[in-house]
Amino acid sequence: MSKLQLNKSWKYADALESTDHIRLKEKYDLFINGAFVKPNSKKYFDTINPATDEVIAKIAEANKKDIDLAVKSARIAFKSWSKLPAKERGKYIFRIARMIQERAKEFAVIESMDGGKPIRESINVDIPLAANHFFYYAGWADKLEYAFPNKIPKPLGVAGQIIPWNFPLLMAAWKIAPAIACGNTVVLKPAETTSLTALKLAEIIKESGLPKGVVNIVTGAGNTGAELVNHPDIDKIAFTGSTNVGKLIQKSISGTKKKSTLELGGKGANIIFEDAAIDQTVEGIINAIFFNQGHVCCAGSRLFVQESVAKEVIEKLKDRMASLIVGNPLDKNTDIGAVNSKEQLATINKYIEIGKKEGGEIYQSKCSISKKGNWCPPTLFLNVSQSHAIVQEEIFGPVLAIQTFRTIDEVIEKANNTPFGLSAGVWTEKGSKIFKLTQELNAGVVWANTYNKFDPASPFGGFKESGFGREGGLHGLKAYLKFE
C-alpha cells in the first residue's frame, strides 16, 4: 500500500484565541446564600492550567462547617422557591441561559485554560450546550403537570450535586437546570481541578437576581464531596464521576432517605460493519475516542471492526490521526488539548504500559509535545482481546482498543460483555441492523452513524455499573420530583 505524507509541508501558523476579555480573580471564595464567603477552613488550593503548569487562581476549600452553611441556606431558600409560581422560576432560568450566551466566549476561554480542552470544542460544544440546557429546562418549569399527566409533581427538597472535570460548565448545567426548574434548591460541588467556570456561573447567578440560597456552589476535593454526601439534611444526591466513587456514595447513603442518581464510567463499544460509509466512519471513530482527549464517560473506547474491512479501516484511521493537531488548547487549530491533570496522565500512562505488557500492538501518531503541561498523543492498541485490561477497564484518555468480529451476534455478545453499559455506536447503511443492535445492546445511549452527539431533549444515563437515573429530556425532570 502506498503511503501518504500528511501535515509536513504546510504548517498552520499559531492562531491563538484572545484572552484579553476574560475576567478572573486571583482568589475565589465559596458561593453560599447568594454571596461569596470565605471558607471556614481558611484553606485555598491552586487551580492549574494543564497545558502550562501555571497557577490560574486560588480556590477556597469547603469543610464540614461550610457544607452545613450551604445546605442550611438551601433549606431555607427551598421554602419560598418551591412555592414561587412556576412561571417565575422559569423566567430566572431563562435569564441565566441568556447570560451564559452573552458571555460564551469568556466561558469558553476559561474552560480551555482550566481544563485543557481545545477552544474549538469549548466554543462549539460545551458552552452552547450548557446554555441550551438552561433554556430547555426553563421551558419545562411551568409545564410539569403536563409532563406527568394525572400526577401531582412536587420537588424533592435540597439536592447535593457533585460533578466531574471533563465538561465542567456543561455538567453544572445538567445538574442545576432541571433541579431548580422543578423547584428544588441545590448545593453543587465542582471537581477540584476545574472549579473556575462553575464559579463564573455563580457570578452570573448572583447577577441574575436568583433568590439567595437556591444555588450554592462549594469547592473542594473528595473530602468536601464526602461531607456533602453525608450531610443529614440532603434529600437527593446527584453524582457524575467514576464508578468507584459512585459505589462509595451508594454505600454511604444506604439506609437514609436520600434519593440518588449516579452517572458513572463507561467503556463504549463502537461497532463498524463492512457496509458502512468507511471514510465517514473513520471520522466517527476519531470523534468517538479523541473528543475532549478521551475524557468522556461515553467515549467509544472499544472499537469493533468487521474483519472484512478491518485492514482498510485501520489504515485510514492512522492516516487521519496523522492530521490531528495536538497542542495549545487556546489555539483555534488544536484538535487535541492537554490531559486534565498530572494524576489523570499517570493513570493513562499506566494503562498504556499495561497494554504493552499484555502484548497489545501500540500505535501512536507523531506529534511534537511541549515539555510543560500534561500531554498524551492519540493512541491505538491492535491485537487485543476481551480479556485484556485495556479492553475491560475505563482509561478516560485518548486510547482506543481495537478488536475485530465476523458476525452480528458475535459483536453483540462482545459489546455487552463488560460491567459498564453507558454508550455504543453502530455504523452501517442498513436500517434493520441498526434496529437489531439498538434493541440488543445494553447501553443507555446508542448512536447510529454518528457519535458523541448531545441534546438537552435527549435523556442520558447508564445500565449496570455505568449508573442509574437519566439526565436530560423529560426523564431528567423525574429525577428531581416526587409524585403524590
Added chain:
Amino acid sequence: MSFPDLTKTIKIDKLGVDERIDRFCKRSIKNEAKEYGLHLALSMIDLTTLEGKDTPEKVRSLCYKARHLHDSLPGLPSVAAVCVYPTFVAIAKKELKGSGINIASVSTAFPSGQSTLEVKLSDTKFAVDQGADEVDMVISRGKFLAGEYNFVYDEIAAVKEVCGKAHLKVILETGELDTLDNVRKASDIAIYAGADFIKTSTGKISPAATMPVTFVMLNAIKDYYKKTGIKIGMKPAGGIATSKIALQYLVMLNETLGDEWMNKDLFRFGASSLANDILMQLVKQESGHYQSLDYFSKD
C-alpha cells in the same frame, strides 16, 4: 486500466461529509501559513474563459493577464494554465509561448457532451493538434444516470487515447449527478478509464464545485493511490471566487491527500475571478491594508 468493481464502490454518508467539511472550514489560517497558501492557490489557477461571446481579443487579454498577474507585486507565481474553447487554442499558444503556462482546452461537445463519440473524438483531436497541453472533457451524464457505466468508461478511454501526450481532465459535472454516492462512482469510473485529473464542473451548471463533492473526489483519488501508487490530480471548478474559500479547499487537500498533492501538477482551481481576490489579499498581507479592486486588472 480496467473497469472498476462497482459492487465495491465505497459508500458516502452526506451528514458525515458535511461534518468533516465543517472542521476544514474552522481551521484558522494566519500570517506565514496564509501567505504560503495564497501563493500556492495562485499558482494552481486555471484562468478560464468559456463563453459563447469569447473572441480572439478576449483570449489575448486573458493570456496577458496570466503572464502579468500584478506586476507591482514582485515574486508572484504565474497561474498554472489558461483554459479556453478549442478554437482559441492556437491564439493562446502564441500568446503564452515561453511562459511555462499551459493551455487547457475543453472538448467533447462541452458543456453538455450530448453528441456522438465521433464528434467528441474529432473535437479532442482538433484541440490537441492546435497545441493544447491539457484537455478538459465532459462525461455523458445522461448515460451515467441511466446506468450505462460501461458506455461512460469506454468514452473516457477513447478520448484518452486521442489525447496522446496531452493531460486528460475528466469533468463529472457533479451538479447533475445529484448524490455523493454518484460522485464517488463517477470518480472511480473516470480514474480507472485513464483520467489524469478529475474535475467537478463545467461552470455552466449550478451548483458548480462544492467542498463536499471535492472531498468525495479526493477520497476516490486517495483510495486509488493507496491501491496502485498512481497519483491522480483534482480540479474543483466554478464557484470558488474568494481567497477564503480557496484556502479552505487547500486545508482539505492538505489534510486528505497531503504534501505530494500540494502543487499545480496535482491540484488546480478552475476560476476566473479568484486570482484578483488572492492578489488583493497578498497586497494586504504586504501593506497591511486593502486596496481598491480598481487597482487589479480585470481581463
